[in-house]
Amino acid sequence: MNTPKYWRGIEELEQKPEFLATVKDEFPTDIPMDQQLSEVTEEKLGFKANRRDFLKLMGFGLTAATLSACVETPKKFAIPYVEKPDDIIPGVANYYATSTLEGISVIAKCREGRPIKLEGNPDSPVTQGGMDAIGQASILNLYDIDRYQAPMSGSTTAEWDAVDSEIAAKLKEIKNSGGKVRILSRSLLSPSLRSAAASFLAGFADAKHVTYDPISYSAIAEANEKSFGKKVIPSYHINKAKVLVGVGCDFLGTWLEPTSQSSQYAEMRDPAHSQMSRHYQIESMLSTTGSNADMRFPVKPSDTGKALISLYNAVARQLGKPTLPGGSFSLTMGGESMIANDLVKAQGASLVLCGINDPACQTITNGINDILGNMGKTIDLNTPVYYKQGSDSDMMELVGELNSVDALFFLDANPVYDTPFAGAFESAIKGMKLSVSLATKPDETSALCAYVAPDHNFLESWGDVMAVEGIYSVVQPTINPIYNTRQAGDSLLKWSGASTKFADLLKSNWQALHGQQADGSSFQEFWDKVLRKGIAMAKKAQPPVEGEETAPAAAATMDSAALSAAASQAQQTSASGYELVLYEKVGIRDGRYAGNPWLQELPDPITRTTWDNYITVPFQYAKENGVKQEDVLKLSVGGQEIEGAAVILPGQAMGTFGLALGYGRKNGGRTTKHVETIDAYPLLEMRDGNVAYSRAGVTVDKTGRTYPLACVQTFHTLFDPTKKTPRKPEGSIDNYFDRTEEIISEVESFEEYKKHPEAVNGHAGTALNKKHHLITLWESHYRDKAADRYIRWAMAIDLNKCTGCGACVVSCHAENNVSVVGKEEVRKRREMHWIRIDRYYSGAPENPNVVFQPMMCQHCDNAPCETVCPVLATIHSQEGLNQMAYNRCVGTRYCANNCPYKVRRFNWYNYVNGDDFQNVNPAHETNPLGRFVLNPDVTVRFRGVMEKCSFCVQRLQEGKLKAKIRAGSSLNPDGSAVKPEDGSIKTACQQSCPTGAIVFGDLNDPNSEVHKLYKENDRLYHVIEEVKTLPSVAYMTKIRNRTADQIKQIEERTEEVMFENEWLG
């Protein structure tokens, strides 16, 4: 048996005949004609169709259709404004700077007064213009038809006045009796909202604002308090770390604020620089971060603390510092000394990040960073971040006193769903004097509350964000409130009896910030600038003025007593049996946005599964116990039992299982009803006062049933796995090749690459000079010299920078009106994404190497799809685009069959009016609000037509037009074509990419970035170039930073596993 070097699922590795049979065809399901016309159907319908009936029906149908077509053409109206607002130009977008709830500064694109797309704010010093998948999808929450439309009193809608007076009366009563008032919120990034909450609470004798986070980061602040006396989460400077160690910390996918962390990470991973960071990851699940790491060590959760001690000791030994007790645990391949060697070499320029919510682990991490001299260099305790302010101890305290609380306000909080204390809250709320939810949308908690005072969506609100100390970003409304809602800040101010509006409070809070600006502007000027730019900096966050003295950051000193206490605690952790890891997924995260169909349909970067929660199973366990993908497993832990389908996850630590949080919402809106799946929050437990995201003592049984999952990992195969092309034997010059090596190009050693950059691939420099076939039927598909003066669009994607985060997929979804099709259709390989991120594994399945490859229409110059279209619906444009004219398409699907990249998507149904898509597709005609998100410049495709990536042609056209209008002509006086400036047009995927992996531009412009890459970059190659499609999308080889020794060890282990499993011939 021969297997490809790269594989996307165990199926491709094992090459079982039944699997191979399913991937043979582009479209797996036949049109069920036989079934429709069978005698069985006739029997079911109760009549037998004969020729005469058929003719009668046909005749009737034809006549009816003809008659119904004879109506007068319906009148259309053109209704202008009565008084047109000055700043709205119908047909031209407006842009407003604002910020998401996650604290990402964004630019909202509004058409005719409604926001349709969010993009990262390039002026933000934090995110540098990047966005993540949930940020991109958050615009859809504005148009969520399930939102509260008016205040609620119990389960009936009420008027604001009535609700306000009832709440005020009850508050007065509580105040007079000296009762307990509590506000429970998630981390509030808005200083103004926090001050509004404080001023509300100030009126009561016993009042407190409790902050929690569904995914708690409480241990980091606690450990920092113990170690350094500062209860904060510091700023991490990943872009200054030459050696980076992540411990159970998915900082590129879900941990803390992945957007800014990804962009910092990418800065250090550019092979064009003289140095590239080395990234080690120690984790239980295979996360996006782990899959980008140079070396990865799968470790059980109970061993993580011990691994940290071993790492500390290895570093301490090299530095001649005292070691900690314990440390007998050892990583595979002598990992701790390998890591320690590199860390010690990069003292002060290394960083160890730990994502375990356990103060002991965090303290040891602090210890490692401290002895390496990283404090104050890659970790800045003086510039804390406020993404997560939750405190587990505060939360525990609240839970303890719940029954004595008189009034509880839920401000952006849903503890009945997303904490382990659902039961406590549920019973306490029912008996409480006053319970008010300020949710925007019904959730598990608000359903129980006596009153709901619905908050605006963030796109309707005023507000501010300070996510990083000193860096402020504004929140301004981009649309009039859609429903009868009121901003949470206003509600709190109203109930506290203040007459000020929240917007005024906000402005007065910003007066202080204005005082710190050195430009001498008036407050109005400053405020106008802030609204335009979206960002303002406090004095200490501003770049220092030259000559001005800045006080050196006080070096924090580590408390050694705390360290040894932590070590002994971590050493004690022991676990028997299997362990369960409770983790976040990149799309769904903590479940707050589980009702967002874009996020549900976004395939998980690693498991490539949509819509469902499932139990991830290590490869080895699956093999030994005969567990197959989709087998239902029964998982028991501490008396709780859950059942879920198995997904075999290569790279998952042996002895562990994984289950995602954020699913199984009971009251999360119509989208969550589409697929009912497992809620993992009840499995969380408190360990030493902190929420623990793992459980030990797990038993697993097979149930013998299966459950269908919509997993896209083996769909859209670029290579033909049935061909069994053998891998090229060493030293052979025969034309043996493994097709997967024509798809993925990678180099394992950065040093080798730097020594011999030309050896990366044979494609260097050829991208610009595409060679033609000697004989061809389709001359016009090649580059036309006369067209050289015009634009030729091209794209280059850096595999080294792509972390697989999926922001581009959602961004494309929003920009191009891509339909959401739901689980059943995804299962039939009918998902509609124009861009997908293929995830390839290689090496041993117990700990594989991973490469992410964004794949979209390659806009081939010699496009196989174009030659087979019988109606010329897909043809080439002068600018090198592979155009798709929907109105011409008759749906033969020949093009999709002939596409070697498998990027064409067929509209099997009319997704905007099919009954099955009512709850999943926001653009469904029964959803009057969801349709608002559609981009008016892009057609919504109908049933029966093919669609695919257009390179965001609407943006290209808009950008070109802007340049031409500026020039007043399409030709310059010298006869050259007027072209948009390089970089002024960004495709949606490019714009949202937090790492800048995608470069797009005009290949005919010698000064464009993409031209330079095509001309000079030696990592450039085209996917399956040998089929001679001459694509306009190029990829850049992935370069890993491994030492020769590491490469050797990995290779040996791979070989071993391959022989063990008889995968090598």
Add this chain to the structure above:
Amino acid sequence: MLRSAHFLKIFILTFSLMLSWGGSSLIAQDAAAGQKVFRSYCAACHKIDRAMTGPQLGGINEKYAGDEEWLYSWIRNAPELINAGDPKAVALFEEWGTMMQANPTMTDADIDNVLAYIQQEWVASQTATADGGATGAGGGDQANPLDQPQFYYALFALVAVLLLITLLLLVITATLVSAVRAKEEQEPLRLSEIQKRTWSLLKNRFVITAISLIVLVGGLTKWVEWSRGISIHQGYMPEQPIKYSHKLHAGEYGIECEYCHSGVTKSKNAWIPSTNVCMNCHKLIQEGPKYGKEEIQKIYDAIGFDPAKGQYIEGYEQKAVEWVRIHNLPDHAYFNHAQHVVVGGLECQTCHGEVQEMEVVYQYSTLSMGWCINCHREEKVKTLGKENPEGLTVEDMGGLDCARCHY
């Protein structure tokens, strides 16, 4: 032909008149630039040859000769002069009852130009009147013959004559045949025989095939032609909620299209003007020449304006005017006005026809894809308003690519 001769005459007259004025400063002014200024600032209330809301402007140069300074400040800021109690200004205000709005953005050069334009037009109209209307009846010379009823009378007469000839020939043939038969002593020709012969001729297989073929081919051609016209609404002229006349506003008053359809240079949409744009003029002009107050009242009903008091009604619930959309492109076709007007330098009339002559606007062009494509094939791309030296057409620049309009 007649029309251009008329223009030529005016031109020569104007030119010689101007020459005869010799030292007049007006010669240096740009009457063409003045026309633009006139249309954007003055045309809403003034005409050159007669009085409208404001007095007639023709002859203004002579009237205020030597008093230019006052005239300039009056044009620039009439309200100020009136309020300051300037006797001439107050007299004018009392005479006309309305106050001319201030035009502070007008430069001296603008006023020079507009005065030059007024002078030019005034002289031309005087000359034309002096010519005695001899040229006045020259219009309509290029009308389509198919539109003339005479054409159909002639056609009818022709058909009648041909029928008569056929009948005559038949009679002659019958007479001759009868004569020959009589000579050869055969049976005389009877009506039944003629009928029989005609019948056998009609039953001839060749004739049947030929007739069927003609009917089939003709029918098919007609059917194809007809079906190609489906969803083409050329000539569509729906009734609008307000009997707004482009002929009056754009034609007679010469208001630039862009004044109301201001989106045309910025956006894909040209925009139907919002009601507040109407109010720029109709706050003062409360009565129209044709429908009186009735139609203008509809604007006031929409925006909430009390013409009697001359002020907006507080707290009025505004209702948008629901214009019937005439030009409907299908959803899958993207069209951008700014592209064609600013970059392409096209006149509105190229696609919309002579709107300034339409009492009720109708769809002038087919708006079919073939019509778009034809223009893209033929239209030469302009380089800053001039034709490009290479003669590049829109097609040469990729203007026929699907994804230029369909995405």
